[in-house]
Each structure stands twice: as structure tokens, then as C-alpha cells.
Amino acid sequence: MIEANIELLKSDFRLRAEFSLPARGVTGIFGPSGCGKTSLLRALAGLEPETRGTIAVQGDDWLNSAVSPASLPVCQRRVGMVFQDASLFPHLNVEQNLLFGRNRLKQPSDVFDLEEFYALMGVQALLGRRTEKLSGGEKQRVALGRALLAEPVLLLMDEPLSALDQNTRNQLMSFLEKLFQQIEIPVFYVSHSSEEIARLADNLVLMEAGNVIEHGPIQAVLGRVDGNLASSDAAFSVLECRIKDYDLPHLTSVVCSGGEILQLPSTDKPAAVGKRVRLRIRARDVSLCLQRPQGSSILNILPAKISDIAKATKQGSRIIKLDINGDVLLAKVSEYSVQQLKLQPGQQLFAQIKSAALLS
Amino acid sequence: MLYPSDIDAFIVTLKLATSTTLILLLIGTPLAWWLSRTKSRVRSLVEALIALPLVLPPTVLGFYLLLALSPSGPIGRTVAALGLPSLAFSFSGLVLGSVIYSLPFVVQPLQNSFNAIGQSALEVAATLGASPLDRFINVVIPLSKFGYLTAAVLGFAHTLGEFGVVLMIGGNIPGETQVLSIAIYDHVEALEYTQAHWLSASLLALSFLVLLMIYSVNKRFGLVNSA
Numbered sequence: 001m002i003e004a005n006i007e008l009l010k011s012d013f014r015l016r017a018e019f020s021l022p023a024r025g026v027t028g029i030f031g032p033s034g035c036g037k038t039s040l041l042r043a044l045a046g047l048e049p050e051t052r053g054t055i056a057v058q059g060d061d062w063l064n065s066a067v068s069p070a071s072l073p074v075c076q077r078r079v080g081m082v083f084q085d086a087s088l089f090p091h092l093n094v095e096q097n098l099l100f101g102r103n104r105l106k107q108p109s110d111v112f113d114l115e116e117f118y119a120l121m122g123v124q125a126l127l128g129r130r131t132e133k134l135s136g137g138e139k140q141r142v143a144l145g146r147a148l149l150a151e152p153v154l155l156l157m158d159e160p161l162s163a164l165d166q167n168t169r170n171q172l173m174s175f176l177e178k179l180f181q182q183i184e185i186p187v188f189y190v191s192h193s194s195e196e197i198a199r200l201a202d203n204l205v206l207m208e209a210g211n212v213i214e215h216g217p218i219q220a221v222l223g224r225v226d227g228n229l230a231s232s233d234a235a236f237s238v239l240e241c242r243i244k245d246y247d248l249p250h251l252t253s254v255v256c257s258g259g260e261i262l263q264l265p266s267t268d269k270p271a272a273v274g275k276r277v278r279l280r281i282r283a284r285d286v287s288l289c290l291q292r293p294q295g296s297s298i299l300n301i302l303p304a305k306i307s308d309i310a311k312a313t314k315q316g317s318r319i320i321k322l323d324i325n326g327d328v329l330l331a332k333v334s335e336y337s338v339q340q341l342k343l344q345p346g347q348q349l350f351a352q353i354k355s356a357a358l359l360s
Numbered sequence: 361m362l363y364p365s366d367i368d369a370f371i372v373t374l375k376l377a378t379s380t381t382l383i384l385l386l387i388g389t390p391l392a393w394w395l396s397r398t399k400s401r402v403r404s405l406v407e408a409l410i411a412l413p414l415v416l417p418p419t420v421l422g423f424y425l426l427l428a429l430s431p432s433g434p435i436g437r438t439v440a441a442l443g444l445p446s447l448a449f450s451f452s453g454l455v456l457g458s459v460i461y462s463l464p465f466v467v468q469p470l471q472n473s474f475n476a477i478g479q480s481a482l483e484v485a486a487t488l489g490a491s492p493l494d495r496f497i498n499v500v501i502p503l504s505k506f507g508y509l510t511a512a513v514l515g516f517a518h519t520l521g522e523f524g525v526v527l528m529i530g531g532n533i534p535g536e537t538q539v540l541s542i543a544i545y546d547h548v549e550a551l552e553y554t555q556a557h558w559l560s561a562s563l564l565a566l567s568f569l570v571l572l573m574i575y576s577v578n579k580r581f582g583l584v585n586s587a
Contacts, residue, residue: 047483074486075494081487087480091502101488143484150488 006053028201046074080147086139088131095127101150137168198280199359223328235283258325286331300353369543377519380458384466392470422528465514473507
């Protein structure tokens with residue numbers, strides 16, 4: 001487990017965070033800019049000496065202010081940190097950068113076959129290069145490899161893709177997705193991009209104005225209709241699916257865990273049939289009908305049951321939580337429509353999904 | 361040609377500049393590091409004290425040093441109590457004076473170059489398991505290479521040209537405390553212009569070469585700002 005109950009006072013800002021999360025998988029830390037995501041990550045790493053409270057990782061106390069004001073020094077915590085700007089050492093070449101942490105391990109494990117690892121990270125052609133000659137994506141791969149070779153017990157990533165262009169970001173995201181399935185190190189991944197979070201995270205920590213407002217498995221957190229995320233314009237749901245077939249022209253059929261079948265536009269790089277994929281569906285892309293619409297150009301229309309209706313937001317819209325054979329889907333509809341259609345929890349209706357992003 | 365005493369003056373000067381530079385790099389490193397990282401209010405005070413020799417007439421500095429080193433002065437008494445030979449009119453006294461006199465020329469380039477090292481390189485090193493000393497030796501020092509080069513060259517060159525402080529506390533003992541600048545002064549006083557020329561021209565050439573070296577190295581690596 002990774003348990004934290006911390007407080008950090010800065011001149012113009014207060015961070016309060018309390019959570020307890022499993023020490024495996026990817027935990028997305030999500031929230032608007034300036035909400036304290038980076039401060040939380042830095043506090044976990046030990047880079048904010050003013051942090052008070054408790055941090056325990058896998059049973060080891062990293063910080064326990066009640067016992068001692070001194071926390072475990074950063075260099076003994078064994079956190080891998082990947083910053084937004086990669087922060088490679090300019091006086092070392094790529095290989096020396098990669099090995100910086102590993103050379104400081106008392107007993108580097110033999111799990112890493114270096115050649116194989118370099119190939120996995122896609123850095124074998126870069127080893128002798130100077131760091132300033134690398135592209136943004138290459139820098140981040142080196143930074144990530146350097147952190148992993150130090151065999152951290154926790155990997156912290158602070159918006160690692162935000163400084164990259166869209167193309168490189170997509171490539172790196174696919175790369176991270178594969179990598180995270182192969183490593184057993186728990187990852188905390190800070191981002192303000194719902195796409196990155198939906199694609200990579202298993203658990204979610206939602207933050208706002210310095211506070212952790214919700215945390216837990218991603219579907220559960222996203223499904224909370226009264227949560228702050230749901231009421232924001234960024235509300236989205238994530239569906240776990242498998243690729244079914246490519247029988248229709250330019251379309252990919254996926255089957256969700258509840259058994260429904262959705263058709264999505266094919267991507268440039270089709271995934272193998274049977275592969276697990278995720279769909280991110282924005283609440284504002286889901287509309288509701290009482291009867292199954294006939295002759296609609298919208299491909300994906302699913303029978304659904306209303307499981308919850310959130311209070312109206314300031315903008316006069318409401319988030320409806322739908323149950324589709326056990327899968328959770330959020331829909332954003334206007335307050336007026338809720339009254340016109342007399343929507344109530346337990347009601348059966350149809351959800352039209354205007355667009356869904358196939359992630360990976 | 362040069363008199364044997366002139367050769368001695370050359371040797372004393374080089375010895376003085378070398379030992380002063382080495383001591384200054386040792387003292388200047390922690391001092392400059394502290395100045396570059398501290399948020400303490402005494403920082404300005406310390407910075408002003410270090411910069412004093414830049415503006416103070418060397419004779420003023422020399423005068424107070426002479427008082428401090430004299431048998432009744434605070435340093436003189438401490439030294440005597442420890443049973444050590446007096447520092448006034450000795451080579452060790454000269455080194456002490458030069459260290460104070462050239463301090464800003466070493467501390468300031470080091471401080472500038474430490475300031476230029478971002479916090480994130482050090483933070484990354486810490487997360488990769490490097491202890492504070494390890495981080496200093498393997499990250500800070502290599503990233504401050506040119507700061508060190510500048511500091512060493514400026515400290516050395518500045519000590520070469522020292523006159524006022526040496527005159528006040530070192531006297532003019534050939535082979536022990538007589539440095540080049542004072543030997544030149546003596547030659548001029550004695551109207552031995554040829555000798556004065558020889559020494560002056562060598563000092564001019566040496567200083568120019570040293571500065572040329574530092575500027576060309578800095579330019580090649582685009583690090584003039586760290587000087």
C-alpha cells in the first residue's frame with residue numbers, strides 16, 4: 001500500500017492530501033493547473049522539506065512527523081522521478097545518464113539485461129550521444145530509463161508528455177502503455193490531460209485547490225456523479241473493451257465487458273483482434289432518447305438504465321450516470337431535458353454515443 | 361638582464377599566487393555554494409564583506425592586517441599563544457593577505473556558476489540515490505568546470521599584481537617576501553629602468569596570456585556568462 005496523510009504550507013498555497021492506494025498499477029493524479037498535483041508528487045519524493053504528516057510506502061515510513069520532524073532523505077527513498085523537462089545531466093552522455101542511478105545501487109539486481117532494456121526503451125542507438133542533441137521524445141525516454149534502472153519502489157512522473165508535440169506524445173503514450181504492463185513498479189502519473197489519464201491510469205486521485213477530493217479505482221472515481229470532475233466540462237467515462245473484428249469498412253468493432261458492441265472509426269495502426277483496449281467517452285458526447293431512434297446516423301445506440309442523476313450545475317446541465325450491463329457511462333444533458341423527459345433513477349432508455357476515443 | 365634577486369622575486373610571486381589560488385578554491389567553494397543556495401538574511405552582509413577588496417585601497421586593507429598581525433593585534437597574539445612564528449613580514453602573512461585581497465575574484469565566478477545550475481539537476485540526482493556530497497562532486501563540480509577555471513585564473517592573476525597589501529604587511533625581504541611588483545618599484549626608485557622594463561614586460565605578457573586563455577576557453581564553450 002501507499003498511504004499518505006500530508007500537509008504542505010507554501011507562501012500562497014496549502015496542500016492537503018490523504019489517500020491510501022494499492023502499490024501496483026498506474027495512479028493518475030488529475031486536476032486543473034495549479035491545483036497542487038506537482039506539489040503532491042514532490043512531497044512524496046521528499047523534495048519539499050516543509051511537508052508534515054505521514055507517508056508510508058509498502059510499510060516503510062518515509063515521513064512520520066509525529067515521531068520525528070526529519071523525513072527519510074530523498075536519496076534513500078528510491079523514488080524514480082521523471083520531470084516535465086527530462087532534466088538530463090548535460091555533462092554526461094546518454095549512457096552515463098542512464099546508468100547514473102544504477103551505479104549508485106549497492107546491489108544492482110540482475111533482472112535488467114542492459115542490452116535488452118536499452119532495446120525496450122528504444123535508446124540503444126543514442127547511447128554515445130550528448131544529451132542536447134536529443135529530441136524531446138528521446139529525452140523523456142532516456143529520463144524514464146534512467147529512473148527505472150535505479151530500481152525505484154515508486155515511479156513518479158510529472159506531466160512527462162506535456163512539453164512534447166502531439167505526434168510524439170501519441171507515440172510515447174503507446175510506449176508507456178506497453179511499458180506499464182511490463183513493469184511491476186507502482187507509478188504515480190500527474191497530468192491535466194483526460195486522454196493520458198483515461199489511457200494509462202488504473203487508479204485516480206482527483207485534486208482541486210490543493211486538496212485531494214477523491215481517490216480510488218478509475219471507473220469508480222469517474223462514476224461519482226456528484227464529484228467535482230463529473231460536474232466539470234471535462235467529465236468522461238472509461239470503458240474496458242476488446243477488439244472484436246474489422247468486418248465493416250473503415251470501422252473497428254469492439255466488445256465491452258458487459259457484452260455491448262460499439263463501432264468506432266478505424267485508426268491508422270489497427271490493434272490485433274482480441275486485444276484489450278480502452279474507450280474514453282466524454283459525458284458531453286452522450287445523449288439520451290426514450291425510444292430507440294430510427295434512421296439515425298449515430299452508430300452507437302445502447303440500451304441503458306439510469307442509476308443516478310446529479311444535482312444541476314451552474315450552467316444548467318446535469319450529469320446522468322447510466323448502467324449499461326454493469327459498465328458505467330456518464331451523460332451530460334440539460335436541466336430542461338431532464339424535466340421534459342421526466343428522467344428518474346431506474347428508468348430504462350437509450351444512450352446515443354456521438355463519439356468515443358479508442359485509446360491505443 | 362635579470363638580477364638573481366629578480367629571479368627570486370619571480371619565484372616568490374609564483375609561489376604566492378599558486379598557494380593563494382589553491383587556498384581560495386578550497387575556501388571559496390563552500391562559501392560560494394552557501395551564498396548561491398541560502399535564503400538567509402546575512403547573505404547580503406557576507407556578500408558585501410567579500411566584495412570589499414574590490415573597492416578598498418589595498419593600503420587600507422594592508423594597514424588593518426598589519427595591526428592585526430602585530431604582536432599586540434588579535435591574530436598576532438593568537439599565533440604567539442600557539443607558539444607559531446609571527447605572520448607579519450613573513451611569506452605566510454603574505455598568503456593570508458592575498459587570500460583576503462583576492463577572495464571576491466574567486467568567490468564571485470564560483471557563485472555565478474553555482475547559481476546557473478538549476479535545482480532540477482540536483483533533485484534528479486537525489487532521487488537517483490546520490491547523497492549531498494555525491495551530488496556536489498558528480499553534478500555541481502562538473503557543471504561548474506568553467507566557473508572553476510575562471511575563478512582560478514582570476515585569483516591567480518589578481519594575486520600576481522598585488523602591491524599595496526604586500527608592501528604594508530610583507531615588507532621587502534628578498535627571496536622571502538619580495539614580490540615582482542615591489543621589485544619593479546625598487547628598480548624604478550633606483551633608476552634601473554632596464555631591469556624595471558624586463559620585469560614589467562614579463563608580468564604584462566604573463567597576465568595577458570592568462571586572460572587570453574580564459575576568454576578563448578569561455579568563448580569556445582559559450583560560457584562567458586559563468587565568468
